Amino acid sequence: MSVNGAYFLLFLLISAVFYYAAPKKIRWFVLLCASVTFYLLNGIKAGLYLLATALFTYLASLLLGKKPSVADGEDPASVKKRDKRRKRAILAPALIINFSVLGVLKYGGFFVTTVNTLIGRTAIPLPSFILPLGISFYIFQTSAYLIDTAKGKYPPEKNPLKYLLFVCWFPQMVQGPINRFDLLSGQLYAGSPLDWENIRTGLLRMIFGILKKAAVADALAPFVADVYSNYQSRSGGVILLGAALYCLQLYCDFSGGIDLLCGASQLFGIKMSENFRQPYFSTSLADFWRRWHISLGEWMKDYLFYPIALSKRFAKITKFAKKHMSPGSAKRVTPCIATFIVFLAVGIWQGPGWQNIAYGIWNGTLMSLGLIWAPVGARIRKRLNGRTAAVPLLIWGIIRTNVIVVIGRYFSNSSSLTQAFTMLGRTFSFAPSGDPKYTLAAYFDTFMTVRLAVACGLLIFISALKEKGIDPIESFCRKKWYVQFAVLSVCLVIIVIGIYANSNYVPISYVYENV
C-alpha cells in the first residue's frame, strides 16, 4: 500500500478507530496488528526478512541484557570485566550478522558488478535480491538497540510481540526516522488516551507534508529527472539549476514524507524523533548535518563517531601525531579521521554505487577541512567587528554551505560517478545546450512558476517561524476559527481536487522509500 494514496488514509482511520476503542492495556497490540498488516501489504517476502531481523535481535538482546552470574566472593571488578568480555563476544557477531543482512541485500549486486568489472568478465552471476521496505532504517534501529542493551542503558524488552512493534511500527518503515528504544517504546506500549490535540496536530502536520510533496517535490520531479538523465545535452546552467532544484525537491519530498508519517504517528499520540530543522538555513556544513536527516546523524554520532573517536586505537594515533606536529594540530587529527569515516558511512548508506561513496568523501573531506580551518576562522572572526560582521558572516555562511550542498547533489542523485563528473564539468565550463528544441518553458509555464513561487514563499515563511522558535501549528491554532476554516478549506480543496481525486496526478514514490 502506497503511503501516497487514499487507501493509506483509510488505513489510518480504521486503525485509529480500533486503537481508541480498544481498552488501554491492549492498545499496543492494535498498533502491532496495524503495523504488521501495513508491512505485509508491501510484500510477504519482505515481511519475512523483517521478522527474521526482529527475532534475531530480540534473542541477542536478551543474552546481552542478562545480569552476570556472580560466583561467591567474586570481585566486582572482575565480574565486570568478565561480563564485558562475554557481551563483546555476543555483540560483535550479532552486529556483523545484522549489518550483513543489509549489506548483502542492498549492496550485493554492486559488489558483484564491481568484482566482475575488475576481473573483466561475468565471473559471478548477478543476484537479484528484494530490498525490504525500510531496511536501511530498521537495521540501524535494531543495531542501536543491541548496543544499548549491551551497555545496560535499559533492560531488554522481554515481550517478543512488544519488541516486534518497536521494530515495525509502521510510520517509521517508509523512510525513518531512526527511533531510539528509550524514546519510542514507552509511548508505543503505554496506550495513549484519546487527546484531540494529538489528532489536531497530527492532521495539520499530515496536510503540510502532503502539500509539500505534491505541490513542490512532485512538480519539480519531471524537470530534475530530465536534467539528470539527459545531462549530456543540457547546458551547464540548466544542470546547475537541476541540481539546485533537486535540493528543493529532495527536501520537500523527504521532509514532506516525514511530516506525513510523523503526523500519522501523532494521531495515535506517539511522537517520533525529529528529522529536519530548516536545513537550508545552515551557516556551515557541520551545522547542515545537524539539521538534515537528524536521526541518521545522531545515530552516527552516538554509535560510530564517539566510539571510534574515543577508542584506545585512536588515542594512540593522537599520541603519535603529537610527536610529529604542533599540539594544536595534533589534537584535530583523530576527529578528522573519525569524521571522514562517518561521512564515508553516510555516503555508503545512501545506496550502492561509487557516486554515493564520492558523495560521502565530498562531505567528509569538507567537514574535516572545516575542522582544521576552525581556529583560523575563529581568529578572523575575532578581528572583525562583532556587530557589523554578524549578518554578512551569516549570509556568507548560508550561501557557502548551500553551494557545497548543491555540489554534493551532483553526486548523490547521479547513477554513476562518470555522470557526476560530466555534469560538474559541463557546469563549470558553461557548456551550451546540445538540444536546440529544449526550453525551460516546457517545464515551467506560468501556472507552474506561480504555484512554485507561492509554495516556496510559504515554506520560507514557516521555516523562519520555526527557526525563531515559534511552533507554526500552535500559532495557527490560535487564529480565529473562520481564518482556520478558510485556510483548512483551501488546503483540503487542493488536496482533494488536485491530489487524491485527480487521476492526472500520479504520485512519485518517495526518494528514500527505496533506499
Add this chain to the structure above:
Amino acid sequence: MNAKKWFLMFISALLFAVLCWIGLNVAVDPFNAFGDPVMDWGGYTQTLNPRNSKVTYVTKNFDKFDSYVIGSSNAASYLPETLNKSFGGSFYNMFHYGSDTAYDVKLVKYLTENDDVKRIFLVLGMSEANHVRKNSGDLNDKENYRVTGESPLSYYAAFAFASPGHAFKKLKARSEDEELPKKADVFIQESGCYDKRIRDAEAIGTLEEYMQLHSDDFPAANSKSELARIDECLNDVAEIKRLCDISGTTLTVVFTPVYIEQLELFTDESIDRLFSGLANITDYRNYSVSPISFDARYFYDLTHTRNATADMVIGAEAGEKDIYLPEHFGYEFSSSKIYSAAEMKNTAKDAICSRQAVRVPVLLYHNTNDNSKQSTTNIHSDELRRQIKLIKDNGYQFVSLEDVKNYVYRGIPLPEYPVLLTFDDGYSSNYSTAYPIIKEEGAKATVFMIGCSAGKNTYKDTGKKMIPHFSIEEAVEMSQSGYVSIQSHTFDMHQYKKFEENTPARTSANRFKEESMDEYYNAVNSDIDLQNTLFTDGGLDEPYAFSFPKGKVNKTADAILVSRGYVFTFSTDKSRVNEIAPGLGQSLVDLGRYTVSSNTTDKQLLDYLAMNG
C-alpha cells in the same frame, strides 16, 4: 476553540472540499451527464462522449425533435437540415463513434418509448456487420443510464466523483476554443453532426490530385475476409424494425455508399449474405455500390462519406427530382428482389469508364478602358471583342455561373466546351465598354466588384483619385440584362496601402499575423455582411461567388464563405485544372483563372482553354 471542536471544523472543511469536487464536476460537466448547466458546450461534450451527451441533450429537447438518424460514423454525414427539407419533421442525428448495433437497438427502444417518433432513419455500413466498438470502461465511453438501464444513482455518482482532470481539460479547451472546429470540439450540438465547415470547403479538383493529397486516407485493400458479425447485425436490425412497428414509427433503412477499397476488404459471398439477409427483414435501398464508389472525392476517407454524398442519398430516398444523382444510385432490395455485389460492381465500373470529366476554364480581365494604355490590367475594347470572337470560333461556349451551379447541384449538363468570362474590381469601363460587347457577342460574364468602391472615383474618404468604379445602379442594370452576373471581390478587403489610413492595411483577405483566429473570423463575416447589405439595398441578390483579392486564397476564408452560403470562390492560379464533379459543391471552390493581359497571345489563350478542356 478546543481541539475536539477543531476536529469537527476539520471534518466540515473536508466535507466542503468534497462538495467543491462534486460541484466542479457538475458545473463543468465535461461528459454532459448533468445537462451541462453552466457552459452548455454541446460541441465539446459530444466530441468527448457522443453516446452519453446526445441522449442527455435530446431527452431535454424531446419537444424539438420527432425523427432520428441512427448509426455509427457512417451516419455522420446525414444532415438533419437536408433530411428536414426532404422528409419534413425535425431530425436529430444520434450517430456515435464505432459500430454497435446492439447499442442502436437499446437507443431506438429508448427513443420510441419516450418520444413521439415519426421516423427512424437507420444508416448501415460495412462496419455494422463486421465489428463492435469496444467499450474502454472510461467515462468517455460510459453510456447514458436511460438507455442502458443502469441505476441513476450509480450513473450520477460515477460522474460526480470523476477525476477533476476532465473538468480542467474542458476549462482549458474553452479558453483555447475558436469559432471554427478545433480538435476538442468537432460537433454541432443542435444537429448532432460533425462540424465539417473546413472540410466541406476544401477545394476538390481532379481525382488524381485528390488521391495524391489524401493518399493515406484511402489505403488499398490488401486482404479479403468474411464479414464477422452478419447474423448479430441482422438480428439487431430485425429488433429495431419490431420496436418501430410497435410504436408506429416509420423505419427507413439505407445502406450507405461504400468506397471500393472498403468493399474489396470483404468477400462477395459474405457481402451478398448480408444484403440478402437485410432484404428478408425489411425493404431498403442499397447505395453501397455505384459509380461514385470508384471516385474517392465523394468520401472524406476510406470509411466516411461526404455530407454532399449523404445529401444525394437523402434526395434519392425522398424521390427528389431536381437534384443531381449518379447513375445506378440506390438499388431497391426486397425479399423478392436482390442484386449481387458482383453485378452491382460491374454496372458501376461500366458507368464510370464511360464518364467524361467536365472542366471549365475561366478567363480574368480587369480594366477595359480605351482611353488608357493597355497593360496587364487593361485591355482595349477591340482586343476584347476579337478575343471573344476567337474563343467562340474555336468551339467554346460562354456559360454563366448559374449554368455551372446547375450542373453541379442539379445535374443539368453543360455544353461540351464551356468557358467562364470574369472581370475583377468593378471598373466603370466594364459597364461602358465591356458590357455592350458582351451583349452584342451573345457572351456571358461575371463581374466581381469591390463593394466600398461602387460608384466612386476617389479612394474612400481620402479624396485621392483612383480608377472609377461603376455604381450599384449600373450593376443592377447589367444584372437584369441576363448577360452579366454581379458578384463579390470583398467589400473592403482590397485596400490600397499607399492611400489607406488603417494600419495594417488589409490588402487581401488573408489573416494578419497579429490577428487571432476569432478576430479574423469576425472580420471576414462583417465584410460579408457589409457586402450583402450593399447588394440587397441596391436591389441585387446577395452574392454567392467570390474572387480573392490579389488571388491570395486561404482555406479559412473559404470555410467561412461556404458556411455563409457562397458557392464559388476564385483564385488567379492559371495552372489549375478546373475539373468539376457533379454533386460535389467543393469542386467550385478555389477555381483557377487565366489573367488576360495586353501581352497575352492568342496561342497562350487557346492553350489555356485546351488545358481545361
Add this chain to the structure above:
Amino acid sequence: MEKILEILEGCCPGVDFETETALIDNGILESLDIVMIVGELSDEFGIEITVDDLTAENFNSAEAIFNLVNKLKEEE
C-alpha cells in the same frame, strides 16, 4: 580546574567557559569539540573517558567537567 579551562579554550576559543552552564544543551560544544576535549583531558589527567560518560550532565559546564575528571581519577 585551570588546566581544564585551558583545554576548553584551546579547543573552542571565544567561549566564556567560566560562566556557561549549558555547553551541551545550547549546542555550544559540538561532537567534534567534545572529542577533542575528551582526547586532551584523557591525555592530561591519564583518565579514560568513554562514550557512556558523554552526557549533558557531565559536560554542560566547566565545573561539571571538573567533577567528572575527579570522579574518574578516583576510580583509576
